[in-house]
């Protein structure tokens with residue numbers, strides 16, 4: 001009996017993992033190292049929407065920062081500016097790359113000093129139809145993106 005319960009529990013865990021894997025996949029998550037007193041940091045990640053529905057990033061939050069927004073860097077008359085992106089879409093079956101010079105997570109107001117190799121956990125609220133699914137992403141602080 002005990003063995004059966006254990007087996008059922010493992011099967012359930014496996015089913016849960018597969019479910020979240022089927023909805024969104026995240027890759028290459030990192031936060032760019034900033035000076036110790038920096039009031040803002042930029043985070044990058046590649047998000048894949050594995051569903052057949054369009055998805056939208058409705059909110060971003062992190063317990064380690066006062067506020068997080070999705071931004072896009074654009075160049076206007078030769079000057080780089082940042083614009084907040086509300087409900088940024090990730091179309092069905094598509095990937096969205098947040099990377100330097102383009103889309104990024106703007107992490108504002110760190111609640112404690114953060115340094116190289118620290119990990120930041122960010123929660124993305126992904127809208128799918130009339131539901132919102134929270135995706136947690138662990139983002140290490142690095143000097144640059146390094147592939148393992």
Ligand SMILES: [Cu+2]
Pocket residue numbers: 071072082104105106
């Ligand atoms: Cu920004």
